[in-house]
Amino acid sequence: MASTILEMRDITKTFPGVKALSNVNLSVEEGEIHAIVGENGAGKSTLMKVLSGVYPSGTYEGQIVFRGQECHFKGIHDSEHIGIVIIHQELALVPMLSIAENIFLGNEHATYGVIDWNANEKRTKGLLDKVGLKEDPKTLITNIGVGKQQLVEIAKALSKEVKLLILDEPTASLSEKDSQALLDLLLEFKRQGMTSILISHKLNEVNRVADKVTVIRDGRTIETLPRKDISEDRIITSMVGRSLDDRYPPREPQIGEVIFEVKDWSVYHPIHAERQVIKNVNLNVRKGEVVGIAGLMGAGRTEFAMSLFGRTYGRHITGEVSLHGKRLDLSTVSKAVENRIAYVTEDRKTYGLNLIDHIKHNVTLANLRGVSSRGVIDDMREMSVANDYRKKTNIRASSVYQLTGNLSGGNQQKVVLSKWLFADPEVLILDEPTRGIDVGAKYEIYTIIARLAAEGKAIIVISSEMPELLGITDRIYVMNEGRIVGEMAASDASQEKIMRAIVRGEGKKAS
């Protein structure tokens, strides 16, 4: 029988006016993978911040016992010292430093401040082998992909002689393939006897690797499920406090004629001019239809969407786009918007929102003409537009004057959606519309998509989550290495079929 490595008892953490955690209990056994799930804002990250000492001892109530010792951490340094290492959702690597430099940052092998690079690189090599990363320790972080960066983070954790590894949403920005590799690595660590805590939104992953699942809701522990009771439905019921019969809203597609068509779309890489990123893509969308584009990370889906939308990506773009049979000029974003095409970007914080401005100004930004005449903004009209969309998309905020930077991921996504809905598009391209948002907010986004389709708009959804595509679209294109390698009705598509199309596409390229 394994012994308990970590015990958190009756943890209560209060922020001014809000009780973020109340009497949370968590017990982790040596050598297990313990998953923590919960909606955004449920308190998972706060709990981990208490555990790692970000919130120092004394600012919360309750007890932390690690390997039989009661702990009072004053900061992250204390918790790392005894072997608790947390890897945050946003990676904390310095892009212009090498892998080795990053791994030993602040912890270098040095005598009197003079770094022994050979020792560092040798140890780095060993650590990289452990995590299965075949890269030169001298490679700069900026030159490797997000998946590999995640592995560097783990190697960094290993360098600190970690006893308890905490991963906060480690696969949020990874492709299916990289995610699988990461989970395999976790299982491998488990075989070697390491204990890990995994925080994740992706229930299938939890389902695959976790020995136990603790569900947190509204700052309380709801329950801890043992391995035999873990199932997605069970977890969801527990997370949302109600049973979600269907994760996708019901809809009856009313599909009309083809209104949006892309023909022979080709794009070259903006820097490496000889590299063709998008290769003769053809696709069409019907009125009232939701079309999905499936594919792995790096398949060229975002590049395709951005090259369509005002040529915001790539060079030597050739091909034809037409709406209602009329050829469109989409050479700038404003022309695309005038032609009633909208693109809801993938990364809402970097590409979607002005985080230091409030909801009202963000909602009207893509269609300032709609609230102004001769360049002068009508404040009242803008106000009612913002309130209108706040209601329509159910943005939870104290008022439209709340800064978008202070909203949760789901609500931020609704602001971005509102912005593009107010631009009144006929064709709406949504790039990873539900990434990093919780189950409840996802459902709301799906409902909005269904409503827009019912209004007769043509919708393209780019998503790396295959169940999502299967759940909300009518037809799916599969993209791989810049090519469309498959097209199928959602009704006879399955995850296996999509994967097969991708693999076949790769085979074709090899021959």
Add this chain to the structure above:
Amino acid sequence: MSTESAPAPQSGTAEDVKQGPRIAVSALTTNLREYGLIIALIVIMLFFQYTTSGTLFKPVNLSNLVQQNSFIIVMALGMLLVIVAGYIDLSVGSVAGFIGALAAMMMVIWPLGIFSNPLVVSIVCLIVGALIGAAQGYWIAYHRIPSFIVTLAGMLIFRGICQALLGGGSSVGPLPDGFKALSSGFIPDVIGPLTLIPPTVNAAGKTIVGSGLTLHMTTIVLGLIAVLAYAYFGFRTRRKREAHGYEAEPFPLFVVKTLVGSALALFLVFQFASYRGLPVVLLVMGVLISLFVFVTKRMTIGRRIYAMGGNAKAAQLSGINTERLTLMVFINMGVLSALGGLIIAARLGQAVPAAGLGSELDVIAAVFIGGASAMGGVGQVIGAVVGGFIMGVMNNGMSIMGVNVDWQQVVKGLVLLGAVIFDVYNKNKA
């Protein structure tokens, strides 16, 4: 930022309960930031009024104050947009110096015939300013060269041209009176003066200074019109907001704000009227300030500049032509630098090689004291103007007190640092 921010619970009920007080609190804190600055200015003015034994508020000194600092404020208007857009412009002082030299050469040295007319020269100079702004903005906007570097180069280049134009270390002047009126002139009294207290005339028939009070009536009338307009538009906006069912600031606060604002304005108008009336340059400044407040608060182009400074990529993907907008921001800066240069030359009555030297730092400091963010996307016109006046009052007050110029710099530096620390502290607390 983590997608999971602990103090923001998702449950609708908790949010609804908090909604009411939160609006009031946010209205109060944003107002405090704005009023805090104005209150700081008033406190600083009262301080110097005391330490200079009443010299600061003397009508003649107020006119001086305005005439000495107007170029800083004019350039701060352009700098505000540059900084909000996420850039910086270090060249404004050199551009101002160069334009002053150009204007002097055109009016005094070069045989241009009717083209040496001050009005023609001024227009040509503003156009040259626009071209300089366009030239710098082009590299920043379309080739993504950091504005710090482009304008640092501009700072060296235009100071050099300025000195070369003036032939080494010499100054060029005197400039025609018509031109000097831009800085040192007063608006004509079309209504005619009103003598409140007849001047006391002594036996020799000489007026005893200070005992008579004659008011410049055009100034009084203009001042009254401005104050009434301010109160009327404030009230109308309020009514409109209420009619649409939106919560405006509490009525008593509005009344107090309007009354205090009007009283202060009327006091200043009275002071100016009892000297020689409204300085021309104050009128120019007032028109420009109103214009820039309108552009930043109400016009789409202003909104776009804020959006670009807040998140350039998101702005671009929302259909904003960020390159063209950047170019326009720098053209605007160039025109205002040129205007600043003309004002400096008009005040000095000649062009000197050191005109505007170091003023870019005063201008940038004014904008930051006014609450703009060095990261872009945040900043207010009124803030920059008040920031400019804080710098100006400190210059003026310390000069009257006889504080050494070296120590004046130290004090100004400390005030700049203090203002920004105060801002950052406030933001973190919120």
